[in-house]
Amino acid sequence: MNLTLYVWRQKSPKDKGKMEQYEAKNVSPDQSFLEMLDEVNEDLIKTGRDPIAFDHDCREGICGMCSQVINGQPHGPQDKTTVCQLHMRQFKDGDKIFIEPWRARAFPLVKDLVVDRAALDIIIQAGGYTSCHTGGVADGNALPIGKDAADYAMDAAECIGCGACVASCPNSSAMLFTGAKVSQLAVLPQGEVEAARRVQDMTNAALASGFGNCTNHYECEAACPKGISVSFIAKLNREFLKSLAK
Amino acid sequence: MILDGKCPTGPIETSWDRHRFNMKLVNPANKRKFKIIMVGTGLAGGAGAASLGELGYSVHAFCYQDSARRAHSIAAQGGINAAKNYPNDGDSIYRLFYDTIKGGDFRAREADVWRLAQVSNNIIDQCVAQGVPFARDYAGYLDNRSFGGAQVSRTFYARGQTGQQLLLGAYSALSRQVKAGTVVMHPRTEMLDLVVVDGVARGITVRNLVTGEIESHWGDAVVLATGGYVNVFYLSTNAMGCSVTAAWKAAKKGAFFANPCYTQIHPTCIPQHGEHQSKLTLMSESLRNDGRCWVPKKKEDCEKNPNDIPEADRDYYLERKYPSFGNLAPRDIASRAAKEQCDDDRGVGPGKRGVYLDYASAIGRVGEDKIRERYGNLFEMYEKITDENAYKVPMRIYPAPHYSMGGLWVDYNCMSNVPGLFVLGEANFSVHGANRLGASALMQGLADGYFVIPYTIANYLATVTPGKIKEDHPEFKKSREDVTKQADKLLSINGKKTVSELHRELGKVMWENVGMARSEKSLKEALQRIPELREEFWKNVKVTGTGPEFNQQLENAGRLADFLEFAEVMTRDALHRNESCGGHFRTEFQTEDGEAMRDDENYCYVGAWEFKGVDKEPELHKEPLKFENVKLAVRSYK
Ligand SMILES: Cc1cc2nc3c(=O)[nH]c(=O)nc-3n(C[C@H](O)[C@H](O)[C@H](O)COP(=O)(O)OP(=O)(O)OC[C@H]3O[C@@H](n4cnc5c(N)ncnc54)[C@H](O)[C@@H]3O)c2cc1C
Ligand code: SF4
Ligand code: FES
Numbered sequence: 001m002n003l004t005l006y007v008w009r010q011k012s013p014k015d016k017g018k019m020e021q022y023e024a025k026n027v028s029p030d031q032s033f034l035e036m037l038d039e040v041n042e043d044l045i046k047t048g049r050d051p052i053a054f055d056h057d058c059r060e061g062i063c064g065m066c067s068q069v070i071n072g073q074p075h076g077p078q079d080k081t082t083v084c085q086l087h088m089r090q091f092k093d094g095d096k097i098f099i100e101p102w103r104a105r106a107f108p109l110v111k112d113l114v115v116d117r118a119a120l121d122i123i124i125q126a127g128g129y130t131s132c133h134t135g136g137v138a139d140g141n142a143l144p145i146g147k148d149a150a151d152y153a154m155d156a157a158e159c160i161g162c163g164a165c166v167a168s169c170p171n172s173s174a175m176l177f178t179g180a181k182v183s184q185l186a187v188l189p190q191g192e193v194e195a196a197r198r199v200q201d202m203t204n205a206a207l208a209s210g211f212g213n214c215t216n217h218y219e220c221e222a223a224c225p226k227g228i229s230v231s232f233i234a235k236l237n238r239e240f241l242k243s244l245a246k
Numbered sequence: 247m248i249l250d251g252k253c254p255t256g257p258i259e260t261s262w263d264r265h266r267f268n269m270k271l272v273n274p275a276n277k278r279k280f281k282i283i284m285v286g287t288g289l290a291g292g293a294g295a296a297s298l299g300e301l302g303y304s305v306h307a308f309c310y311q312d313s314a315r316r317a318h319s320i321a322a323q324g325g326i327n328a329a330k331n332y333p334n335d336g337d338s339i340y341r342l343f344y345d346t347i348k349g350g351d352f353r354a355r356e357a358d359v360w361r362l363a364q365v366s367n368n369i370i371d372q373c374v375a376q377g378v379p380f381a382r383d384y385a386g387y388l389d390n391r392s393f394g395g396a397q398v399s400r401t402f403y404a405r406g407q408t409g410q411q412l413l414l415g416a417y418s419a420l421s422r423q424v425k426a427g428t429v430v431m432h433p434r435t436e437m438l439d440l441v442v443v444d445g446v447a448r449g450i451t452v453r454n455l456v457t458g459e460i461e462s463h464w465g466d467a468v469v470l471a472t473g474g475y476v477n478v479f480y481l482s483t484n485a486m487g488c489s490v491t492a493a494w495k496a497a498k499k500g501a502f503f504a505n506p507c508y509t510q511i512h513p514t515c516i517p518q519h520g521e522h523q524s525k526l527t528l529m530s531e532s533l534r535n536d537g538r539c540w541v542p543k544k545k546e547d548c549e550k551n552p553n554d555i556p557e558a559d560r561d562y563y564l565e566r567k568y569p570s571f572g573n574l575a576p577r578d579i580a581s582r583a584a585k586e587q588c589d590d591d592r593g594v595g596p597g598k599r600g601v602y603l604d605y606a607s608a609i610g611r612v613g614e615d616k617i618r619e620r621y622g623n624l625f626e627m628y629e630k631i632t633d634e635n636a637y638k639v640p641m642r643i644y645p646a647p648h649y650s651m652g653g654l655w656v657d658y659n660c661m662s663n664v665p666g667l668f669v670l671g672e673a674n675f676s677v678h679g680a681n682r683l684g685a686s687a688l689m690q691g692l693a694d695g696y697f698v699i700p701y702t703i704a705n706y707l708a709t710v711t712p713g714k715i716k717e718d719h720p721e722f723k724k725s726r727e728d729v730t731k732q733a734d735k736l737l738s739i740n741g742k743k744t745v746s747e748l749h750r751e752l753g754k755v756m757w758e759n760v761g762m763a764r765s766e767k768s769l770k771e772a773l774q775r776i777p778e779l780r781e782e783f784w785k786n787v788k789v790t791g792t793g794p795e796f797n798q799q800l801e802n803a804g805r806l807a808d809f810l811e812f813a814e815v816m817t818r819d820a821l822h823r824n825e826s827c828g829g830h831f832r833t834e835f836q837t838e839d840g841e842a843m844r845d846d847e848n849y850c851y852v853g854a855w856e857f858k859g860v861d862k863e864p865e866l867h868k869e870p871l872k873f874e875n876v877k878l879a880v881r882s883y884k
Binding site: 011012028030031032034035038039042044045046048049050051053055056057058059060061062063064065078081085087089110111114116117118120121124125126128129130131132133134135137138139140141144145146147150151153154157158160161184185188190191 | 293296297300311312313314315316318320321330332368370371372373374375376377379380381382383384385386387388404405407410411414417418419421422424425431433456485486487519520522523524525527528627630631633696697700742744746747788790791795796798799
């Protein structure tokens, strides 16, 4: 199939960017979206033009590096699918495809479709851990953890830190990302000890980094490639209230 | 030169404990004066940087991705081994040790493997304390499963995302140290040179991938935890950015490269679908616990719908050839068996390079829900890529390059032959011999990072004066100039072929000649082709843009330049090793029924190569291997 792409091009943060048009020819439905872009880039290189910069690494939906807004949707049209796992059979001949970077105040643009997501690391640094040292910990089976709690923690822990939740949110809130980590650790006995301090520190760090507040639009859950549930934001709010009572 | 691994002698059961006692310590008040460079933040580097930071050292950690959390360890699916013996099925440190030595086809060091098995139990405890949500049973205890090549259940897992959860555990510990100020993180920064002064590792030169600036960082010790090199095949299960660059730059500065020909081809990957493909996707080995591998008995059935082929016309070749291990035969064996079927013209799918992995009997036995619970995310991933529903039609799989057992040579302390240069995780060669068993790489990465390097690095640092040589030393200046020159050269060629075109060509040469089966003829062919490709690269590559900016083509070109040099050593190693062992299968050396034929008389050693210059033959150094606790035996899984 043949497609027309409109891609956000911006050489550097200082530059004024704009959408540019490209043709993607003879695209096979079995190709991944990024493989389609690879081929467009090969043509650009051969004609001496600057290829489109985009982030990617694992190309199997787990590293969280890929990050593109496709036709207005972070990670594109397919439910629970990262850009790198999106395949061209989701599109049809003659389609126009608009490709843009994550846009959020806390994610400054680097080049074209590449943004700086260091602010997500800062939220984790504020408290997304248990403060245990290497060595000297208890046997793994010393504290039984109910299967429900373990499964709940795992549901939350599936977050790949891509930032699509932020990109989809009208307030650029990182509450789904933060809530997932807070919830994972709050429900486990190993994390419960520091739960009160953690939820405060992480929430404050999110606001200080320029992420907005959550006003219940729930766009984040729809955009999340891992299906992280908004119930973790509710859990974050409960944990926050609990922490104030302490 | 005969290399000495400096392994402790005496009874193996107490070797690590005695060694730990004999090592020197660094006074707690002095630790912060020592600066440690950690390149890589995967399981090995992330765990190492966090643990060293906790001890009070001043650590600088580097990775090429935009966050430490994205190292390719994140992609590991299946699980991590430990000798806990929770299921009471006969596991022990000795058994894990024995399985790893045997699985590695008797080409690994006993002492290193023993230590790995011993600390494996601490790893699980550590991860649980970090909040890693391992699978649990209804009583709340940790669940185990059995994994390729093992007859006990010793694999711990977190759904199909074990690597992700372990890495996020290490990343959280690392984040805590970044907050505490003991670790400074340098993401989007690629190491492009090792700085060696008077034979001692003193720092690195890097490129800031956002601004393109070339900078140096001094360190009292440099630790590389930069992962594996199977992207030399172009198509592999590794991430797009995985490269041999850090390790190869160190090799060019004098570090020996050990056993580069030992590469693992993983049996359960989704087959290639076309020319434009950029990478191959692994389907976890755990799938073989319930799936059965087969191909049609008759060539004319290969095009048929598999569900229409009657039971009697299917060849469950692994069950036939290896009755006691069946579908759980180790990776090298399962991969070669799949290749044999396809070479015999009984492959299925596009290009007939595929075999079936069938769940019909497992679904019949335990029901579709149970299978969904066990492998749901893998079936989903398979469907996204192939558009096929594996609950209804058998999956198609084919082997793909996956892991490198070879790596920089290190002694028992994880230090290379260059003093002050340490190597951890997949980047070193130490514990897997000629073949790695499933769920052992995660174990090794975390063992090296949490429980080995914190001790052994002190033994070295106790002998050096902190901060003696810094970035103003002439060697640092020279290193920056060399790195800048290479980038300028790449940008100036302005040829006709793109980096990916040339990488694909190299990959094809390597896959066809130095892949699953190698012969003297194919290896000599590769030794002819690689220098030709290298020459073409330096004359005809096209890299757009400039140096001082965000430039992904320049990054890729630098990585390919290193693969083009490294490929030659890898091939030479394969050619010199006139035997078949583990992942290294030489067609000249096989038994009548096609099994690998090892030659312990002549090749029971680690082959470590010293770089002598591009276009010059490297020099081979040997470290003889002694087996005192496991009897050298033919590795049979019949
Ligand atoms: C798809 C897949 C599934 C797997 N499943 C399993 C499994 O189930 N069980 C198991 O035990 N093993 C598994 N493995 C193997 C295992 O995941 C890896 O061997 C292991 O995680 C490697 O860890 P590492 O820390 O050595 O390297 P990596 O995790 O690869 O980390 C390398 C680090 O080095 C950095 N780096 C590299 N080069 C440079 C440079 N030049 N400059 C700066 N930084 C650099 C990277 O940014 C990264 O941070 C799997 C591997 C793959 C690919
Ligand atoms: S919550 Fe979902 S969208 Fe947000 S960072 Fe995590 S995986 Fe990405
Ligand atoms: S490239 Fe890793 S998740 Fe898409």
